[in-house]
Amino acid sequence: MSGLKHRPPADAASATPAEGLQLPRGSKVAAVLLRLLDHSWVSLVAAFAISAPIGLVLIASTGADPWFATLVTIDATVGTVNGIVNTLVYAAPRLFVALGAIVALRTGLFNLGGEGQLQMGALGAIIGGYYAASILPGWLGIPAALVGAVLFGGLWAGIAALFKLWRGADEMIVTLLLNFIATYFVLFLIQGPLRAVNSSFNQSERVPQTSELPALFGTRLHAGVILAIIVTVLVAVFLSRTRLGLELRSVGLNAAASRFQGLPIAALTVGALVVSGGIAGLAGANEVLGTQFRLIQGFSPGYGFEGLAIAFLAGLRPFRAAVLALVFGGIYSAATLLQQYAGVPVSIAYVVEGIPIVLLATFSGLQLLRAKRRKG
Amino acid sequence: MDAILGVFFWSSVIGLAAPLLLASLGETLAQRAGLFTIGIEGLMLGGAFAAVAGAIVSGNALVGLAAGAFVGLGLGAVYAAMVVLARADQVVVGIGFNLIVLGLTSLFRRTLFPGGMTAPDTSLLAPVPIPGLSAVPWLGEVLFDQSPVVYLVYLLVPVTAWVLWRSRWGLAVRASGDGAVAASAQGVPVLRVRMQAMLVNGALAGAAGGILVLVQSGGVFVDDITNGRGYLVLALVMFARWLPVRVMIGAVVFGAADALQYVGQTIVGDGFPPALFLMAPFVLALVVWLAVSTKSKGPRDLGLPLLG
Numbered sequence: 001m002s003g004l005k006h007r008p009p010a011d012a013a014s015a016t017p018a019e020g021l022q023l024p025r026g027s028k029v030a031a032v033l034l035r036l037l038d039h040s041w042v043s044l045v046a047a048f049a050i051s052a053p054i055g056l057v058l059i060a061s062t063g064a065d066p067w068f069a070t071l072v073t074i075d076a077t078v079g080t081v082n083g084i085v086n087t088l089v090y091a092a093p094r095l096f097v098a099l100g101a102i103v104a105l106r107t108g109l110f111n112l113g114g115e116g117q118l119q120m121g122a123l124g125a126i127i128g129g130y131y132a133a134s135i136l137p138g139w140l141g142i143p144a145a146l147v148g149a150v151l152f153g154g155l156w157a158g159i160a161a162l163f164k165l166w167r168g169a170d171e172m173i174v175t176l177l178l179n180f181i182a183t184y185f186v187l188f189l190i191q192g193p194l195r196a197v198n199s200s201f202n203q204s205e206r207v208p209q210t211s212e213l214p215a216l217f218g219t220r221l222h223a224g225v226i227l228a229i230i231v232t233v234l235v236a237v238f239l240s241r242t243r244l245g246l247e248l249r250s251v252g253l254n255a256a257a258s259r260f261q262g263l264p265i266a267a268l269t270v271g272a273l274v275v276s277g278g279i280a281g282l283a284g285a286n287e288v289l290g291t292q293f294r295l296i297q298g299f300s301p302g303y304g305f306e307g308l309a310i311a312f313l314a315g316l317r318p319f320r321a322a323v324l325a326l327v328f329g330g331i332y333s334a335a336t337l338l339q340q341y342a343g344v345p346v347s348i349a350y351v352v353e354g355i356p357i358v359l360l361a362t363f364s365g366l367q368l369l370r371a372k373r374r375k376g
Numbered sequence: 377m378d379a380i381l382g383v384f385f386w387s388s389v390i391g392l393a394a395p396l397l398l399a400s401l402g403e404t405l406a407q408r409a410g411l412f413t414i415g416i417e418g419l420m421l422g423g424a425f426a427a428v429a430g431a432i433v434s435g436n437a438l439v440g441l442a443a444g445a446f447v448g449l450g451l452g453a454v455y456a457a458m459v460v461l462a463r464a465d466q467v468v469v470g471i472g473f474n475l476i477v478l479g480l481t482s483l484f485r486r487t488l489f490p491g492g493m494t495a496p497d498t499s500l501l502a503p504v505p506i507p508g509l510s511a512v513p514w515l516g517e518v519l520f521d522q523s524p525v526v527y528l529v530y531l532l533v534p535v536t537a538w539v540l541w542r543s544r545w546g547l548a549v550r551a552s553g554d555g556a557v558a559a560s561a562q563g564v565p566v567l568r569v570r571m572q573a574m575l576v577n578g579a580l581a582g583a584a585g586g587i588l589v590l591v592q593s594g595g596v597f598v599d600d601i602t603n604g605r606g607y608l609v610l611a612l613v614m615f616a617r618w619l620p621v622r623v624m625i626g627a628v629v630f631g632a633a634d635a636l637q638y639v640g641q642t643i644v645g646d647g648f649p650p651a652l653f654l655m656a657p658f659v660l661a662l663v664v665w666l667a668v669s670t671k672s673k674g675p676r677d678l679g680l681p682l683l684g
Contacts, residue, residue, distance in 0.1 A: 062487045110467060112414075169665045172467070173614060176607040180658040188651035302478075305471055312468045345486045347599070350479030357472025358458060365464035365681065372683045 034366070040315055043363045047313075047356035048327070055352040064342035076337040077330035085219045086336075089291060091329030092228040093118070093283040093300070097307020098314065098321040099235045100153075100280035105316050106239055107272035108252035113160060113175025114280045115304020116182035117153040121281025123186055124152030125288040126194065126204050126295045129211035141211035145289055146282070153281015154274040156182060161273040165266050171273070179304060190295055202297035213290040224290035229322070231279060236318040248272050283307070301332075302350070309357050328353055385639050386518040393624075393631025394522075394529040395420075395588040399609045400616070400623045401536045402580030408540060408618055409573035410553035410677040414470025415455055416581050417606025418477030423448040423582025424589040425481040428597040429488070431495035431590060438500050441525065441586040448582015449575055451477070456574035460567055463681035474606075482599045495595030501525060523591045530624070537620040549573055553675030556682045566682050581606075604658065611661045615668045618675070626664075633657040 037043045056066045076083045097114040104111035128148025133141035159178060163169040187202070189195075196205045213223040239245040251258045251268050259265050287299050306328055314320035335349035399420055406413050413419070423444035430443025455473060458464040485493055501523045510520040540546040551559035552566045552573075560566045588605070589597055608630055616622035637653035 058483065062483070112467075112471075163662070163665060167666055170614065173607070173611045174662065174665065176604075177611060177658045177661050180604045180607075181655055181662070184651045184655035184658075188649045188655070191651055192649050302475075305475060308471055309475060312471065345483050347479045347482035347486075350475045351483065352479075354472045354475030354479060358464070358469050358476070361464035361468040361472065362458050362462045365458070365462040368681070368683065369463045 034370070037363045038367055043360055044313065044356070047359040047363070050359060051352050051355035054355060055348060058348055058351060059338065059342075059344050062342075062344050062348075064338070064344050069338055069342065069344070072337050072341055073330075073334040076334040081219070083333060083337075085221045086333040087326060087329040088225045089220055089222070089329070090332045091325040092225045092290070093286050093303045094307045094310055094328050095228045095232065095322055095325035096283035096286060097280045097303050098310035098325060099231055099318060100157075100276040100278070100283075101308050101311040102314070102316045102318060102321060103235060103239070103248070103279065104157075104272055104276035105311060106252050107248040107268065108255060109164075109269065109272055109276070110170075110172040111157060111160070111175050111273060111276050112172055112308060113157060113178045113277070113304070114283075114307045115300065115302070116175070116179035117156050117277040117280035118283040118287075118300060118303055119179075119182040119186045120156040120277075120284070121149040121153035122284030122288045122295050122299065123189065124148030124150070124281060125285035126207070127152075129207045129285075129289055130205055133208060133211045138208075138210035141208060142213065142289065145207070145211050146285055149281040149285035149288075150278035151281075153284065154278035157273045157277020157280070158270060161270040165269060186295065187297060190297055194295065196294070204295040206293050207289060211289060212293060213286070220291070222290040224286035227282070227286070228325075231282065232318050232322045235279070239318070244271075280304075280307070301346075306353060309353060313357060313360055383514060383517045385635060386514075387521060388635045388638060389628060389631040390518060391522055391526055391631075392592055392634045393627040394526045395584040395592065396605060396609060396612065396630050396634075397624055397627035398529045398532065398587065399581045399584035399606070400612050400627055401532055401620060402577035402584075403609050403613045404536065404616075404618050404620060404623055405540070405549060405573045406577040407613055407678055408553045408675055409549045409570045410556055410675055410680060410682075411456075411459065411570060411574055411577070412466050412470075412610075412679040413455070413574075413577060414467055414610070415473035415477075415606075416470075416577070416609055417602055417604070418470075418474040419448050419451050419455070419578050419581035420585035420588070420602045420606050420609075421474075421481055421600065422451050422477045423585030424601050425484065425493075425585075425597055426582065427586030427590055428493045428495050428595060429484075431498070431595065432489065432493065435496055436500065437495055437498045437590050437595070440495060440590060441501070441583060444586025444590075445579045445583040448585065449579040451582070452575050452578015455578065456571045459681070460570045460574060463683065466679050466681075478600060481597075485597065485599065493597040495590055498590050498595045501591050523587075525587055525591060529587070533620050533624045540620070545569070545572075550675075553677050556677040556680070560682065570682070581609075608657055608661060611665075614674070615664055629664075630657050630660065633660045 037046065056069060059069045060066045077087050078084060097118060100117065101111055101114055125145045125148055129141055129145030132144045132148065136144055156178060160171045160174040163174045164171045190202045190204055194204045196203055215222050239249060247263055248268060251263060251265060255265060283303055288295055292299055310321050310324045310328055314324050331349050331352050335346045338344040339346045399416060403413055403416055426447035427440045427444030431437045431440025434440065455469070458469050459466045503521050504524050506520040510516045540550065548564050548569045551564045552569045556566050585602060589595065589601055593601065612626045612630060613623060616626045633656040636656050637650065
């Protein structure tokens, strides 16, 4: 499976012109449009510009009025204080997962296990913020919960690193499998050992107030959003301005050359995956300590794959991921409000988020193909 | 202990393995051609939805199954256009594709079938004992009292092996996944072969979703009913080293882990947490990674677009 890790060498001699997709020749408009798509911002905006009307058509198909839906979407995102707050709150967990994924993907490691790592992170947050906090002084509640989340998420991702180094197992498959193991493990715990006494739901006990992330401006907004911004800056600085970050990226670009250079590939692989999982674990802590205050069955509506989608859409750039997390948060905020007001199923959000991903991947595939053609 | 050796348990193992096996055979062809289909989860889910929808609309479970295969084929065509023709990154497309199918099936379930989705009559897919063979104690009862589509799925194992190693198309498939640029230079129509492999994969995955929901789940479609089985298929195909017979053995082993959630309570007692049974196939997949060395080499161009 080494094929998935590396692009073919850029200077590989091409044996023959490939058959296949003929781009429209002589059509100047098409050529200009395609060249415009080479700019990543243009293709990103184009992808969402195609996805949004499809979303409106789907909304109309449920019987809701698209114009009303548009107004609700504005209200749910930038139009009202509540909308802005909800967008930020929904963006934070997705951003944590995306940032974690970026660290791994930049190292050339396909960590598709954000969902499992955030599930374990949420577990770590409960262990730190509820169980450990009960014997610690109050001010240590939040740090204990955050450390627990990072530790659990990181170690969970570390399993994939061990499998890779020890058995040559593909981390993509292993992290995918670990998602389900973690989700069912957490489910098992909150159905049994960690289940709150006298509760009719599958959920843990409530964390004490001292372990809650502080609310901001008397709204639903909480310090997790600020933490997400801080981690964004840290990841960006780490990847682009530190020696270790450079080493990780160099492994991602060319593992063989990095080994030739003397970089400890095994240690960097483990390190990158553990850091990646730790950051994804913060998504779980964010939910437990900032919005739900308990570990609740099904607390993640699929943050794992949404975060991964954000990382890919952002071209693995941290700040762009922050912007896209806001877009995804806005989509989810709009979808929940539409469900409330117009009975539109919230799952429409997945469609509106998924379409830009496949479009963008298609744009860059075509770009790759044209670059190859130009070189001959 | 009696229950785990019982006819009922092993008979459901053979049945539950069928959808995994069918999707894995399609995925084996696709991976042999160089296509790594993360989107197989979505292909199966789309097929499962279409199968129940088709069964409800037509009143005929076989029509439903055909609808599942047909929708799988259509989704496979879209997928192939993106990853084969447009050279889109296969992992990225797969992630987005699965999100879209999850969203659409969940949306359509609510808007088109607000009363819930249950196939009215799945009797056409009910077990048909094979006269004579099914009378053989234990083995016959386990193997030869299955739904007709389950027999068909197992018959596809030698067919797939024959196609891969004895047919000209199979040769082209293997060449397309193992040195695609050289194959192209030798005149193998790599893009066409990959398109075809992806279409077969889509149709088989769609039918697999249909079998899963119509034969194994009582014809009831719920959101995300495939629930990670597509990812199990990916794991299965890889550590079966892209060999159909090994894929079958692996599918039966996973089928056994899957069957635990239905009969496990009777084996280990009522107190055992159900979530741990649900976890079993995924844990098993990890354990198999440890047991089987995965360092032997697969198709060289797996996951790579044809550029050159």
